[in-house]
Amino acid sequence: MAYRWKNTLTRADATPYEEYVNRRQLMGGAIGLGLVGAAGMARAEDEALVPNSWDDITQYNNFYEFGTGKGDPAKNAHMLTTEPWTVVIDGMVDAPGDYSMAQIMETMTIEERIYRLRCVEAWSMVVPWNGFELADLLNLAGVQGGAKYVAFETALRKDEMPGTRYPVIDWPYVEGLRLDEAMHPLTIMATGIYGKPIPNQNGAPMRLVVPWKYGFKSIKSIVRITLTDQEPPTAWNKALGHEYGFYSNVNPNVDHPRWSQATERVVGGGLFAGRQDTLMFNGYEDEVASLYEGMDLRENF
């Protein structure tokens, strides 16, 4: 690994919550009166990052295995048994096999990462994750020389996941990363939020977090990780290939076919929340742009 990523955003940097809320309400009121145009739009990078509230993060979720409504995961995810939990790591690794969650948690060092989360549906949050770098887990299994991609798979349990009784997409949910993306120090496996164990609706016991990609790339409740030399299939790409590419990097200049990706609304702002400009690579351009040097990002959306 070239370097370990240092979290530059801490809670100490953040605007005190009350002040932040007041500011948002002021803005919202102004928008309601039609006083604020483009000039009133806050740029995410200018504003100190404030983690969303626990309730925002745990009650507004996309986890279609538990239903397609935003509140369905919070309602239904308690049905998922997360203990014991085993993750199969296989494919082009030195030590393939079953890794128990307990074993993984014992080996890994947990740290906090405050990241922006940008959903492909043009809403966003800031989440204080707890987790470890995916690279550390992959190194534990020993990545073999020929491996080029990492494939991930979510648990599929029809009796515990009511949403999977309908063919909303082709279950199980699968995702993939290029190996260099997977090994990037920003890429983590999250096992907690706000210092608490990660709730089921957020992907317990372990989910991927790739902060510069749209949220659906950050696959939840992972049961299998496979190292491969072929680009793996990904769930949304299989369902709607012209809308969801393999890369799915956050990019305000490349619109979703059905909506603009130029702006986003931060969840939790209430009925009069403003929109803010979406940042290239979700604000992680300095860290990750080099991964895609020379690539046409419109072509490789």
Added chain:
Amino acid sequence: MLIDGINSVARKVPTWAVYIVYLIPVPVLLYQGMTGGLGREPINALERELGEIALQLLVIGLCISPLRKFAGVNVIKFRRAIGLLAFTYVVLHLLVWAVLDIQSLERVWADIIKRPYITIGMAAFVMMIPLAVTSNNRSVRALGAAWRKLHLLTYPVAILAAVHFIWLSKGFQLEPLVYLTVILGLLALRVPALLRKVAV
């Protein structure tokens, strides 16, 4: 017996009661939106609730004629109220989308021309305008037979609205498909009569 009962109740219920009952959700939803009752992201929730009520009203409106024809239930006096309420909810849905969600005229316009699901949603709204404008006794008298033809636009409006709903959903979702199926079913019920009229 049951049908006679329904008809006699319908005769007694004044149409303004339908307006009152169906306008209650507006302040309720606004209140919920301001106080967290619509979840963590109330703008989308409000947009969706208003759109869905509008679609439901369109479906109810389309049921009224077949109800009389096939079941003998006569609730036709409520049809204008149902139609105007549907239009009201579409207007509110559109306003929430433009003012609270998109927040800029430029982007609203860009979405209307660039996003097919929004284009057809707008098309449905535009087609409803002449229907709302002619929903009064004077227009019915003035337009005569043309009024009936004009108001058949309700079918394409409902179909476009259902397609709009299907199109904005991610993945294969059941609910919007149910609406389209019901609307197409209601249309199918009227096709024989319409064909006869065209033939004559």
